[in-house]
Amino acid sequence: MLVMTHPKLPAITLMLLCSSASVLWGFPFGPVLDLDVIPRTTVPFNGLLGCNHFHGQTVNYSTLLLEDGSGVLYVGAREALYALDTANISAIRNNSSIDWAASAEQKKQCLSKGRDDETECYNYVRFLDRYNETHLYTCGTHAFRPRCAYIDVERFSFVRFEEGKEKCPYDPFKGYTGFIVDSEMYSASQYDFRSSPDIRRNFPFPNLRTEEAPTKWLLEADFVGSALLRESINSSIGDDDKVYFFFTERNLEQKPYSSQTRVARVARVCKGDIGGQRTLQRKWTSFLKARLVCSFPEYELQFNILHGVYVLEGPNVQDSLIFAIFGLEWKNVKTSAVCQYSIRDVQAAFDGPYMELQDSKWREYTGKSPGLRPGSCITDQHRAQLINSSRDLPDNVLMFVRRHPLMAREIQPIGGRPLLFKKNADYTNIAVHKVTALDGNTYNMIFTGTDDGWMHKAVQLGDRVHMIEELQLFKESQPINNMVISYKQKSIYVSAASGVVQVPLSSCMRYTSCYSCVFARDPLCGWDGRQCVDISTYPVRSNLTQDIQMGSRGCDNITEDGFVTHRTRSVMVGHDLLLLCELRSNLAVPHWTLNGEEMQGYAVDTGYRIGTDGLLIIGAQTRHGGHYSCYAVENNVWIPICSYMVRVQPVPPPSPHLPTDPTALAERFFTTSTLSISPSSESNEQPLYPLPSRPEFHTNLHMEAMYISMVAVLGGLCLVLTVVLLYVSFCAHSAPSHRKYTQQELSITPTTERKQSSHVELKTISSHCNGRTDGLYAAASTDEEFLQIISGDGQVSPNKEPPPAPPLPMPPPLPATEYANGLSASLPTVLRKINGNSYMLLSQMDSDMTSPLYHSFTEELNRILEKRKHTQLDMQPDESSV
Structure with a gap:
C-alpha cells in the first residue's frame, strides 16, 4: 500500500504536540499558577552579604552536626570529616579534619561488584551524631561495604571501628535518616543489596526491625527524615516517647488517587518497644503508618513525593508542627509545595481505624479488633492489666499488628491545602526558625533549599507566606544537601556537593531606606530612623519601625532611597x-x-x-x-x-540649496561625494568645484566627464558593497546558530549636514531581576567612537573576537543632561521585560514572558518597525532615527 506524506505534515504534527503539551500543563496547573509565591528580591551569588564559605579537599558535603553550645559544626563529606568554628566556618581549627578513605583493595572489590568507580566506590559519610560526652559516632558506605567508627572529640581522631552493614546503606545515594538519643541509635534506609527498606533500632540490645511476612510493612520506601517527640513528659496516661519516620513508598491503596504509583507516609514506633515474646520477636510491636496528604483538592492536584521534613517543637509536644516539602511524581515538571501538619492530627490518625490487605489492595478494615489498642505504646491502662512491656502483650494483639500496619485516616495539612506553592523549583531541604517580632507575635521563618543551589527565605503570615528573598548560595548549579540553624550565631549552615556556606538569618543592611526595610517584612529587621538594623541587637525597641502583617506602615520618607x-x-x-x-x-x-x-x-x-x-x-x-x-x-x-x-x-526644514531637478540632483551627488572625501571641506552650501559657465561644447564635455566619474564612483561603491556582503555572508554561515549574542559593531559616519552626532552602543544584558540570567535583552549607552548594534537574527560565536570597527572621526560630545532619543549613559543594571525600541528588536528568549501586555507591547513595536522599513529615507536624517 502506498502512503502519501504531506510536506507540511511534520510541522502540523509538531504544532499538535506543542498544543497538547500546553493543555497538559494548563490542565492541572492553570488555576494554581496564580498561587505561585514570588520572592520579593533576588540576590545573585556576588550580591551575598556576610556569608562565610568552606571548601575542603573533597566533595559531597552531605552530613551536618551542629553543637551550638560548644560552637562546633561537624561536617561529613566523601572520605573526610571536619570540625568547623560556627562563628566563621571559613577557617579550619587545628587538627580538625580526618581523612577516611576506602582502601585500594576495597575499591577494587567495589568495581568487581559492577559499581561505578567515579561515584560509588568511595566512602561517603552518611551518619554523624553525638554518642556520649566524649565521643561521636559515624558511619560511611566505604565502597559498598559500610563501616562505622567512634571519634574522640577532644583529639578529633578515630578510636575504634566496627561493622556497619545494619546501620548504614551500601548505596551512597539511597534515602537515609537516623539519630542517636539516650545512647540508642535509630535509622531507616534500604540497607542491603536487595534494597529492602527497614526501620531499625541498632543498639542497645535487643535490636528491632520491621516485619516482611506475611505482610510487608514497607514497600520500596525512600526515607527523608526522622524525629523524636517526648510525649511522655507531663502525660496524664503514662504515655511513651515516639519516634517518627517520614518517607515515600509504593502505593497499593484502593482509593481515588490509586493511579499514583507512590504516596507520602509517616510511620511511628514507641521508644520503649522491645519486641514480642513469641510473636514479633525482635520486631516492632508498635509500628503504624499513615498517609500524608498535600494537595489542592479543588484542582485535583496531588503532591505525592516527599522530599524533606522539619519538626518544629512547640511549648508542649501537642503544639508541635511538621513542615514537609513535596514534589510531583512527574519527573519533567519542576513544582514544589510546602504543607504544614499538626502533631495532634497525626496522633488522631494513629488512633483511628485500620486498613487491611485484601487481594493485593489495602482497604479499610471493618471487622472487630482486640480489646487492647493494637500498635499503641504501653500506658497506665496496660500497666493496670499487668502489661508492663511489649513482651507482655497478648499474641492476638501482636498478630493484629502484624497484619494491619496501615491506618485508614489520612493526615490533612493545616488549612486543607499547601502553605506554599512554587513553580519552576524543586525543593530538596527545609528548615524553620521561630521569631518574635516587634508586634509581640511569633512568626515562623521558612528556609527552603532548591536543586540548583538557591535558598528561599519566607515568613509565615497565618495561612499564607510572604517570600522575603531568594539567594544564590553556590556559583555552580547543585542540589542543597542539608540545612541547620544556629540560634546562637544567628546563622543557617547550608551544605551541597562543592562545600558549606554560612548565611546570616537576615541581612538587614541590604535595605537602604525605611520603605525597603518595611516592605521586606523580615521579622528580624527594623528601621531605626537612619538604617535597617537587626532588632535583637537593640535592648530598647520602641523607636524601631516594622510592619510584618501589612508591610506598608510606619515610614515618613516617601522615597525609596532618600532621593529621586x-x-x-x-x-x-x-x-x-x-x-x-x-x-x-x-x-x-x-x-x-x-x-x-x-x-x-x-x-x-x-x-x-x-x-x-x-x-x-x-x-x-x-x-x-x-x-x-x-x-x-x-x-x-x-x-x-x-x-x-x-x-x-520640531523637525528642521530642508536645506534651501538642495536642488530638486534630476540634473541638479546628479550634480549635487557628484559634488557631495567629492566633498565627503576631501580633507578640507568646510561648508555644505558651496561646492568644492563650482560649475563653470562655458559654451555648449565645453558644457557637454563637462557633463560627459561628470557622468563617467559618477559611473566610476558607483562602480567602486558596488564593488565595496559586494565585498562587504560576501564577508557578512561568510560570517553568518560560520557562526553557530545555537550560541548567544556577543557583540556586532556597525560603524556609521555622520553626514556633514547632520545637526548633532549621537553614537550609541547597544549591548545584551541580564534579563532577570538582580542578576539571575534567564534571557537576552538590550540596553543602550553613549560611546565616543562607534555605534554597536546587536543583531536580532545574526549570532556571533562567543569564542571569537568581533571584527574591528573602522576608524571614525571624533564627533563633538553631547551635553551631560540631554541625549538624543533619551539614551542615557547611566543605565539600569536590569531590563527585565522591554525587549525592543525604535533602534532594534531582539528576539525574545525568556520563557517567563507570558503577559498579554508584554505581547501587545512587542507586537506594536514590530508593526512600527515594519512600517518604517517601507518609508522613503530622509535626505537629511537625524541620528535618533537610526
Whole structure:
C-alpha cells in the first residue's frame, strides 16, 4: 500500500504536540499558577552579604552536626570529616579534619561488584551524631561495604571501628535518616543489596526491625527524615516517647488517587518497644503508618513525593508542627509545595481505624479488633492489666499488628491545602526558625533549599507566606544537601556537593531606606530612623519601625532611597523615546504620571507603551512633551523612582540649496561625494568645484566627464558593497546558530549636514531581576567612537573576537543632561521585560514572558518597525532615527 506524506505534515504534527503539551500543563496547573509565591528580591551569588564559605579537599558535603553550645559544626563529606568554628566556618581549627578513605583493595572489590568507580566506590559519610560526652559516632558506605567508627572529640581522631552493614546503606545515594538519643541509635534506609527498606533500632540490645511476612510493612520506601517527640513528659496516661519516620513508598491503596504509583507516609514506633515474646520477636510491636496528604483538592492536584521534613517543637509536644516539602511524581515538571501538619492530627490518625490487605489492595478494615489498642505504646491502662512491656502483650494483639500496619485516616495539612506553592523549583531541604517580632507575635521563618543551589527565605503570615528573598548560595548549579540553624550565631549552615556556606538569618543592611526595610517584612529587621538594623541587637525597641502583617506602615520618607533622580530628554518629532525606570522589587508594579496625571499606556492611540522597566514613546508629537514621573507601587504605596522632563523638538526644514531637478540632483551627488572625501571641506552650501559657465561644447564635455566619474564612483561603491556582503555572508554561515549574542559593531559616519552626532552602543544584558540570567535583552549607552548594534537574527560565536570597527572621526560630545532619543549613559543594571525600541528588536528568549501586555507591547513595536522599513529615507536624517 502506498502512503502519501504531506510536506507540511511534520510541522502540523509538531504544532499538535506543542498544543497538547500546553493543555497538559494548563490542565492541572492553570488555576494554581496564580498561587505561585514570588520572592520579593533576588540576590545573585556576588550580591551575598556576610556569608562565610568552606571548601575542603573533597566533595559531597552531605552530613551536618551542629553543637551550638560548644560552637562546633561537624561536617561529613566523601572520605573526610571536619570540625568547623560556627562563628566563621571559613577557617579550619587545628587538627580538625580526618581523612577516611576506602582502601585500594576495597575499591577494587567495589568495581568487581559492577559499581561505578567515579561515584560509588568511595566512602561517603552518611551518619554523624553525638554518642556520649566524649565521643561521636559515624558511619560511611566505604565502597559498598559500610563501616562505622567512634571519634574522640577532644583529639578529633578515630578510636575504634566496627561493622556497619545494619546501620548504614551500601548505596551512597539511597534515602537515609537516623539519630542517636539516650545512647540508642535509630535509622531507616534500604540497607542491603536487595534494597529492602527497614526501620531499625541498632543498639542497645535487643535490636528491632520491621516485619516482611506475611505482610510487608514497607514497600520500596525512600526515607527523608526522622524525629523524636517526648510525649511522655507531663502525660496524664503514662504515655511513651515516639519516634517518627517520614518517607515515600509504593502505593497499593484502593482509593481515588490509586493511579499514583507512590504516596507520602509517616510511620511511628514507641521508644520503649522491645519486641514480642513469641510473636514479633525482635520486631516492632508498635509500628503504624499513615498517609500524608498535600494537595489542592479543588484542582485535583496531588503532591505525592516527599522530599524533606522539619519538626518544629512547640511549648508542649501537642503544639508541635511538621513542615514537609513535596514534589510531583512527574519527573519533567519542576513544582514544589510546602504543607504544614499538626502533631495532634497525626496522633488522631494513629488512633483511628485500620486498613487491611485484601487481594493485593489495602482497604479499610471493618471487622472487630482486640480489646487492647493494637500498635499503641504501653500506658497506665496496660500497666493496670499487668502489661508492663511489649513482651507482655497478648499474641492476638501482636498478630493484629502484624497484619494491619496501615491506618485508614489520612493526615490533612493545616488549612486543607499547601502553605506554599512554587513553580519552576524543586525543593530538596527545609528548615524553620521561630521569631518574635516587634508586634509581640511569633512568626515562623521558612528556609527552603532548591536543586540548583538557591535558598528561599519566607515568613509565615497565618495561612499564607510572604517570600522575603531568594539567594544564590553556590556559583555552580547543585542540589542543597542539608540545612541547620544556629540560634546562637544567628546563622543557617547550608551544605551541597562543592562545600558549606554560612548565611546570616537576615541581612538587614541590604535595605537602604525605611520603605525597603518595611516592605521586606523580615521579622528580624527594623528601621531605626537612619538604617535597617537587626532588632535583637537593640535592648530598647520602641523607636524601631516594622510592619510584618501589612508591610506598608510606619515610614515618613516617601522615597525609596532618600532621593529621586531627575533627567532631561529631547526627541525630534516623529521619533521614538525610551524612558527607563528600574524596579528593585519583584513585587512592585511601575506606574507613570504625565504632568501629575496617571497614564494608561495600553490603548492604541496613546502613542506610548509601558513595560516593567520603562516607558516607550512611539512617534513623539508635541503633546508628548512634559514632566514624566515613574513610581514603584507595592502594598498600595507609591514610591517615586525617577522623573524626566521631555522636550519634543520640531523637525528642521530642508536645506534651501538642495536642488530638486534630476540634473541638479546628479550634480549635487557628484559634488557631495567629492566633498565627503576631501580633507578640507568646510561648508555644505558651496561646492568644492563650482560649475563653470562655458559654451555648449565645453558644457557637454563637462557633463560627459561628470557622468563617467559618477559611473566610476558607483562602480567602486558596488564593488565595496559586494565585498562587504560576501564577508557578512561568510560570517553568518560560520557562526553557530545555537550560541548567544556577543557583540556586532556597525560603524556609521555622520553626514556633514547632520545637526548633532549621537553614537550609541547597544549591548545584551541580564534579563532577570538582580542578576539571575534567564534571557537576552538590550540596553543602550553613549560611546565616543562607534555605534554597536546587536543583531536580532545574526549570532556571533562567543569564542571569537568581533571584527574591528573602522576608524571614525571624533564627533563633538553631547551635553551631560540631554541625549538624543533619551539614551542615557547611566543605565539600569536590569531590563527585565522591554525587549525592543525604535533602534532594534531582539528576539525574545525568556520563557517567563507570558503577559498579554508584554505581547501587545512587542507586537506594536514590530508593526512600527515594519512600517518604517517601507518609508522613503530622509535626505537629511537625524541620528535618533537610526
